[in-house]
Amino acid sequence: MPRRPQTPCKYPGCPRLVPYGRKYCDEHERQCRGERKSAMLRGYGREWQKARKFFLKRHPWCVRCKEKGRLVPATVVDHIQPHRGDPDLFWDEKNWQPLCKSCHDHKTMTEDRYWKYKY
Known part of the structure; x- marks a missing residue:
């Protein structure tokens, strides 16, 4: 066989x-x-969920899709520069951007492929 x-x-x-x-x-x-640590241990606990929800109410559209002329609801708050455990960078709203899941997955896959983004 x-x-x-x-x-x-x-x-x-x-x-x-x-x-x-x-x-x-x-x-x-x-x-x-x-x-990999659990989401809670990486900082994505109750406080993050509240901040995320509030941020998405103020910024409801995916910024990458909007640049391409499409209006797609954002479902993920992405850290523009990966925080890698740095609490100051994690909580800095200037480092956040609203993305749809598809754009977030593409961005994350691209970053994780390169050595400079490793922990």
């Missing part, structure tokens, strides 16, 4: 192949398996 072909590791930029059904190669499996 033929085997299914191996698939690429899902870690951004990793060229390794893994057996069908696995997401990551051995190196990235360890890296991605639970090393």
Whole structure:
């Protein structure tokens, strides 16, 4: 019986192949398996939820979509410059921008691909 072909590791930029059904190669499996803190421990608790809700009421449209001439409701408050645990940068409203989920996911994927944005 033929085997299914191996698939690429899902870690951004990793060229390794893994057996069908696995997401990551051995190196990235360890890296991605639970090393990330919970949202609450990263600062996204009750206080952030209140600030986020208030910010989105004042800025209801995605800024990236608006630049392209489309009005799409913003659902995410994005940190323009990643805060990486810095509380001053985290709470600085000048560092916030309203984005739709699609734009936020694209921005985050692009940033996480480059070494300068790593913790």
